[in-house]
Amino acid sequence: ALEQMGYQAESGPWRNFYLSGAQELRNGVAQLPTPNTASPDTVRAMDESLFFDFLGVRLNTEKAEGKHLKLNFVFTDKDKSFAVEMVHGVLNHSEGRLFDDADATINMTRDTLNGFMLQEITLEKAIEDGKVTVEGDQDKLTELVSCLDDFEFWFNIVTP
Structure with missing residues (x-):
């Protein structure tokens, strides 16, 4: 459902939220290296x-x-x-x-x-x-x- 709502969303932020949620439900939260944002x-x-x-x-x-x-x-x-x-x-x-x-x-x-x-x-x-x-x-x-x-x-x- 989240994936379909993402494909139909006209708003970029909502599209990203829906598709990120769909990916999280399928694969879980990726444990990637954490970037250092405090340069x-x-x-x-x-x-x-x-x-x-x-x-x-x-x-x-x-x-x-x-x-x-x-x-x-x-x-x-x-x-x-x-x-x-x-x-x-x-x-x-x-x-x-x-x-x-x-x-x-x-x-x-x-x-x-x-x-x-x-x-x-x-x-x-x-x-x-x-x-x-x-x-x-x-x-x-x-x-x-x-x-x-x-x-x-x-x-x-x-x-x-």
Whole structure:
């Protein structure tokens, strides 16, 4: 049925959905190598505000339920600061603002952030090497990271 609906669909996106669903039902989800979409050029082009938006998308609301934390992020080489708050399963950020009552303040350079995004360095290693300093409760930063999801590149379209 999905294949026939795909052949009859006038809309390109609907045609692709129907035909992809039909192929999934016949062959399952292909476990092909996962492409790396985070190239160094893409990461460098992303501004810090977009990075915090990306973290908000990755936030697992079920893991974050009932947790409340306030973090300040200071990028020492760019003279930029962000107030980040996780409350009611949502992550919000404000550029150019810092919380007076923050649980922790995280100081780092933009290059260190790029290293995280490209998975070249872990948070623990960056703290150990002195590339990241945390003033306050470091466990709150760890708590934020523990509430983030990693998405599978290949996923089911029509099967549960």
